[in-house]
Amino acid sequence: MASLHYKYAAMNSGKSTQLIQAHFNYRERGLSPYAMTPRLDDRAGVGVIEARVGLRLEVDTFSRDCDLFRLLKARRGRHRVDVLILDEAQFLTRAQVYQLARIVDELDIPVMAYGLKTDFRGELFEGAHYLLCLADKLEELKTICWCGNKAHMNARLDQDGQLVREGDQIEIGGNERYVALCRRHYLQGRAKG
Template sequence: MASLHYKYAAMNSGKSTQLIQAHFNYQERGLTPYAMTPRMDTRAGMGIIRARVGLQLEVDTFGTGCNLFRLIKVKAELASLDVFILDEAQFLTRAQVYQLAQIVDELNVPVMAYGLKSDFRGELFEGAYYLLCLADKLEELKTICWCGNKAHMNARLDAEGSLVREGEQVEIGGNERYVALCRRHYIQGKARA
């Protein structure tokens, strides 16, 4: 029976590395994975998932208006589809998360979604909120703060490296804009020792 999986973590936890490895594992076994990433995330280029360890995967992209259920239904009717894998799942809309559940329940296609849980203000992303509500299986991937403790907060940095506490929820960026911190250092506003 298919399941909806949500693998979430703070920045720099290896989400993209695990996603690329999962995609490879399906292909290596002769199965057919299909992966997508949000159109808005162009850090590595349009439709490219790139892990910090150097791995990358070319995939299709989707926007906030894309009906993922309809898209996957058509793909599954045209060819075998063994898993649907999504990167940056925090950017999904509520409707799209419900579409993922529909893919699992009606098409019997497993869905593996990877993403952040919370933003730089410590608030849940819309996609993360509904995935936490609807996913059959939740897995928190671990990373560490500069102090060595578990990091589960995403801090946004300004040009001088100081924490930013206000602004738009979505601002695409990597290590130059974000750092994963433990709760203590996030609250204290200490991005480094």
């Protein structure tokens, strides 16, 4: 029986590395994984998932108005799909998370979604909120703060390396804009020691 998995963490926890490894594992076993990433995440190029350790995977993209259930149902009519693997799942809409649940329940295709849980203000992303509500299996991936403690907060930095507390929820960026911090240093506003 298929399941909806949500693997979440702060920035730099290895989510993309695990996603690419899972995709490889399915292919190595003769199965057909189908991976996607949001079109708006163009840090490594549109339709590219890139891990900090150098791994890279070219995939299809989806937008906020894409009906993932209809897309997967149509794709399955043309190609074998053994699992759907999604990157940056925090950018999903509520409707899209419900579509993922339908993919699992009606098409019997497992879904593995990887993403952040909270934004730079410590608030849930829409996609994360509904994945936490609907996922069959939740897994928190771990990363560490500069102090060595568990980091689960995502801090946005300005051009001077200072924490930003206000602004649009979605601003695409990597290590130059974001850092994972423990709660203590996030609340203190200390991006480094």
